[in-house]
Amino acid sequence: MKPFQYRLAKSVPEAVAALAQIAEARPLAGGMTLIPALKHGLAAPAALVDLGGIASLRGVSFENGELVVGAMTTHAAVAGSPIVNERLPALGRLAGGIGDPQVRHRGTLGGSVANNDPAADYPAGCLGLGATIVTNLRTVSADEFFTGFFSTALAPAEVITSIRFPVPMRAAYVKFANQASRYATVGVFISQSANAVRVAVTGAGRSGVFRAGEMEQALAKDFRPETLPAHCVALDDLNTDLHASAEYRSHLINVLARRAVEACMGAPSRHPVRHGGAYAF
Numbered sequence: 001m002k003p004f005q006y007r008l009a010k011s012v013p014e015a016v017a018a019l020a021q022i023a024e025a026r027p028l029a030g031g032m033t034l035i036p037a038l039k040h041g042l043a044a045p046a047a048l049v050d051l052g053g054i055a056s057l058r059g060v061s062f063e064n065g066e067l068v069v070g071a072m073t074t075h076a077a078v079a080g081s082p083i084v085n086e087r088l089p090a091l092g093r094l095a096g097g098i099g100d101p102q103v104r105h106r107g108t109l110g111g112s113v114a115n116n117d118p119a120a121d122y123p124a125g126c127l128g129l130g131a132t133i134v135t136n137l138r139t140v141s142a143d144e145f146f147t148g149f150f151s152t153a154l155a156p157a158e159v160i161t162s163i164r165f166p167v168p169m170r171a172a173y174v175k176f177a178n179q180a181s182r183y184a185t186v187g188v189f190i191s192q193s194a195n196a197v198r199v200a201v202t203g204a205g206r207s208g209v210f211r212a213g214e215m216e217q218a219l220a221k222d223f224r225p226e227t228l229p230a231h232c233v234a235l236d237d238l239n240t241d242l243h244a245s246a247e248y249r250s251h252l253i254n255v256l257a258r259r260a261v262e263a264c265m266g267a268p269s270r271h272p273v274r275h276g277g278a279y280a281f
Contacts, residue, residue: 005047019157029111071110090171110160119183123209128189128200168193172263186252204249225258
């Protein structure tokens with residue numbers, strides 16, 4: 001690990017100023033990805049600007065029909081929030097299925113979204129719900145925020161402050177988890193609102209999280225698992241690695257989407273949580 005400066009910011013303006021002043025500075029949220037990267041020499045920032053001291057970035061509220069979650073709110077806090085579990089329990093159950101207890105009590109919503117790991121759960125929740133990412137500079141729709149493999153629309157010295165989640169009529173998230181990391185080999189988040197159906201897939205795409213348009217169109221016409229098209233994503237767009245082939249991921253997308261629709265419709269999960277589970281609204 002190379003030497004670096006450390007700054008503990010007490011406010012968003014202080015954090016933004018430090019990031020702008022120090023070349024190659026990086027914000028530090030929960031550190032669940034950045035700290036291991038530092039240890040293995042995969043990242044070598046000149047400075048870390050710790051956001052952990054900014055109290056305004058933590059907390060959950062319900063405002064104007066949307067669930068508002070502060071960027072530094074931990075996964076465990078989202079999973080245990082009475083507001084989340086009353087208004088949007090699918091999101092709470094998604095958060096409760098991330099990693100292990102240590103990760104859930106340290107990792108944060110904003111850190112996960114800003115990192116945009118192609119197998120992370122929160123990007124699917126944001127895209128599947130049509131969330132809005134709020135930063136110190138602007139608001140960005142989830143459709144525009146996730147731009148590719150570990151890539152987002154965030155500019156240098158731009159910090160996520162909160163994420164606003166619309167509350168749909170019903171929603172569910174189902175994932176097939178890697179048993180060691182709990183990352184999604186494939187995860188599918190489906191929501192139905194008065195105006196649209198959204199289907200977001202994580203863990204499978206070569207470029208990261210994406211929306212499954214053919215599935216959305218089919219479910220918008222008839223919201224039943226039987227209407228879902230099989231193998232609606234081109235194999236060339238899917239990832240092959242040591243965990244699963246593109247062909248297997250294509251199969252999982254279809255299976256998990258059907259389970260997510262069943263969960264939305266109130267069907268109990270027939271599959272234990274250790275194999276992904278159904279996280280329904």
